[in-house]
Amino acid sequence: MKFATIAIHAGQEPDSATGAVSVPIYQTSTYAQEGLGKHKGYEYARTQNPTRLALEANLAALEGGAASFAFASGMAAIHAVMTLLQAGDHVVVSDNTYGGTFRLFDKILKKFGLAFTYVDAREPHLVEEAVQPETRMVFVETPTNPVMSLVDIAAVAETTRRRGIRLVVDNTFMSPFFQRPLELGADIVAHSTTKYLNGHSDSIGGALILNDKEDILRLAFIQNAAGAILSPMDSWLVMRGTKTLAVRMRQHDGNGRLVAQFLAEHPRVKKVYYPGLKSHPQHELAKRQMAGFGGMLSFETGSLKNAKGVLEAVRLCTLAESLGGVETLISHPATMTHASVPEVERNRLGITDGLVRISVGIEDAEDIIADLDNALAHLDR
Numbered sequence: 301m302k303f304a305t306i307a308i309h310a311g312q313e314p315d316s317a318t319g320a321v322s323v324p325i326y327q328t329s330t331y332a333q334e335g336l337g338k339h340k341g342y343e344y345a346r347t348q349n350p351t352r353l354a355l356e357a358n359l360a361a362l363e364g365g366a367a368s369f370a371f372a373s374g375m376a377a378i379h380a381v382m383t384l385l386q387a388g389d390h391v392v393v394s395d396n397t398y399g400g401t402f403r404l405f406d407k408i409l410k411k412f413g414l415a416f417t418y419v420d421a422r423e424p425h426l427v428e429e430a431v432q433p434e435t436r437m438v439f440v441e442t443p444t445n446p447v448m449s450l451v452d453i454a455a456v457a458e459t460t461r462r463r464g465i466r467l468v469v470d471n472t473f474m475s476p477f478f479q480r481p482l483e484l485g486a487d488i489v490a491h492s493t494t495k496y497l498n499g500h501s502d503s504i505g506g507a508l509i510l511n512d513k514e515d516i517l518r519l520a521f522i523q524n525a526a527g528a529i530l531s532p533m534d535s536w537l538v539m540r541g542t543k544t545l546a547v548r549m550r551q552h553d554g555n556g557r558l559v560a561q562f563l564a565e566h567p568r569v570k571k572v573y574y575p576g577l578k579s580h581p582q583h584e585l586a587k588r589q590m591a592g593f594g595g596m597l598s599f600e601t602g603s604l605k606n607a608k609g610v611l612e613a614v615r616l617c618t619l620a621e622s623l624g625g626v627e628t629l630i631s632h633p634a635t636m637t638h639a640s641v642p643e644v645e646r647n648r649l650g651i652t653d654g655l656v657r658i659s660v661g662i663e664d665a666e667d668i669i670a671d672l673d674n675a676l677a678h679l680d681r
């Protein structure tokens with residue numbers, strides 16, 4: 301079956317008790333047992349919940365994995381995957397990630413004896429060169445948040461496979477509709493379901509999807525033992541989201557291309573970061589690795605004053621953190637999503653005070669462009 305069909309049907313069996321076509325929200329903490337050790341496979345809702353299990357089956361099918369685990373947030377999912385490791389282990393990380401991911405690694409996990417090396421993962425050989433005898437994982441985002449750099453997943457997977465270490469790919473920006481890292485050789489896919497998978501800016505969640513039998517058992521244990529599970533209500537919301545993932549992603553992509561092109565031609569915009577533009581240095585890799593370019597882009601206005609000018613002049617675009625919802629969101633990475641990255645490092649990565657990020661929504665593209673056109677008109681050249 302093809303993607304849109306899987307999105308609507310995987311994990312979505314009619315409810316066994318009533319035939320309800322929409323998986324019910326099993327809002328319960330526990331399950332009655334018939335006798336000691338006699339139950340229907342459900343004991344306690346941190347461990348098993350039918351609504352969460354339905355979502356997990358859905359997400360596993362969409363990413364082409366054998367199993368999936370849903371967590372209370374994207375950060376909870378990323379934290380869970382890191383607890384596959386132990387003190388003394390080393391991780392190679394793409395130097396540009398969501399600021400919260402860097403914060404988790406740098407401010408929390410380092411204290412527990414994990415070591416991290418950040419590399420420009422646009423160059424697969426730099427990943428290979430950073431691998432040490434203690435390296436147990438490579439963690440990358442592609443495209444990266446917010447400067448839209450790509451990592452060649454197949455090339456990095458060649459290294460990780462040969463060295464016997466895990467490759468974890470945060471696939472939040474593309475969603476499985478445009479990119480399926482497991483098929484390219486990654487071992488584990490991480491998501492903030494808060495974004496495209498849910499798609500309506502009304503739920504926080506995260507997920508991991510993978511194939512390896514032993515890691516599946518380990519993550520099932522971690523999910524239950526550490527307990528950062530996704531609630532039944534949020535599981536239901538994300539399932540409702542994935543049913544329309546295909547149609548939404550097509551529209552995000554169509555609008556993203558139009559907005560990127562508009563910005564690229566605008567005399568007051570210094571630079572646009574969007575993998576769908578021919579000017580993107582990794583445009584060829586984007587075409588090979590992704591089935592579309594999506595709705596995320598950033599652009600350089602040249603100064604904090606200009607960035608502030610745009611962010612405060614827009615009317616349709618909403619100034620807010622987050623991304624991947626139906627509505628267009630606009631943000632300032634340097635002071636919002638990436639404030640925890642040191643300034644020197646931010647500037648090196650291109651996360652300047654003049655950088656503005658847009659999560660292009662699925663409104664009519666003409667309206668988004670008109671709003672940006674109006675906001676940009678006020679800027680200094």
Ligand code: P1T
Binds near residue numbers: 441
């Ligand atoms: O917010 P949460 O659901 O915990 O997900 C964290 C996360 C993980 N990975 C990526 C690539 C992300 O972009 C995020 C969250 N990002 C934002 C809130 C943002 O505005 O960029």
